[in-house]
Amino acid sequence: MVAKRKISKGKYLVAFVISASIFVIGILIGILLTNAKLDSINEIQQMVRTQVLTLETQYSIASQNPCNFVDYPELTEELYKISDNLDNLESQLGKNNKAVLNSVEYYSLLETKHWLFLKDVSKRCGKDLNLILFFYSNDEGKCAECSVQGYVLTNLRKTYPEKNIYVYSFNADINNGVINTLTRLYSVKKLPSIVINDKLYSGFKDRDELEKIISIN
Structure with missing residues (x-):
């Protein structure tokens, strides 16, 4: 006959305390991280x-x-x-x-x-300035290339400081009178759209195309 092993209540209590402590510490860390954020x-x-x-x-x-x-x-x-x-x-x-x-x-x-x-x-x-208006959407369903277009424009601006390139980005999804006026003024129908020195260029433009437009040799 196999003797039954007795498990002390103290061990259960210790295990419970350890588990509860870990849980409480986890909550406190979460609160601290949330507060820090x-x-x-x-x-x-x-x-x-x-x-x-x-x-x-x-x-x-x-x-x-x-x-x-x-x-x-x-x-x-x-x-x-x-x-x-x-x-x-x-x-x-x-x-x-x-x-x-x-x-x-x-x-x-x-x-x-x-x-x-x-x-x-x-x-x-x-x-002599190169003023660029960039119309985009954060909705990839509307504009899958908008994010990449933004990176291309930023890189172009930083690469050629002597060309006095200024990029202004406008979220076309925001219903704002000024943004709406700009989209009507330049007849923006497609995203992404870029206006360079008052001339509209619809659709994605890679770096080579932009360099030609701005006359970068």
Whole structure:
């Protein structure tokens, strides 16, 4: 006859305590990570708000005498910094998050101000600029090549700084009066669409095509 082994209640209690401790620690770590993420998001959002106010103030000052700001890169650098921070928000909250879309919409207004400012600089100060409007959608069902087109344009801008290339990106899915006006003004019917120096180019354009359009040898 096999004797029954007695398992002490103490061992059960120890096992329970260990399991419960692991569970609680897991929850605490999850809370800490969530709080850290929220702190990071709040920090980025505050940074964007500060940068937006800074940029708007700079526009007001620069518009008094635009020709004095022809070779003033800080305006453009500030704009691209905001774009980078919005990219960080998109990666953490998602491109379709309401707060992200609201921020992107407001950023589009800043881009339009910057574009109009440089158009004025080009006209009044005789500055040779390549101003590019890029219309896209985050919905791959509507535009499978939009993401790649954005990378191509960014790479082109960074590769040829001497060509004074400025890229302004507009999410065509956002129902905003300014974006809608721009799409009507340039008869944008297809995505992606690119407007280079007021001329529309519909559909995806690779780097070679863009270099020819901008006359890059």
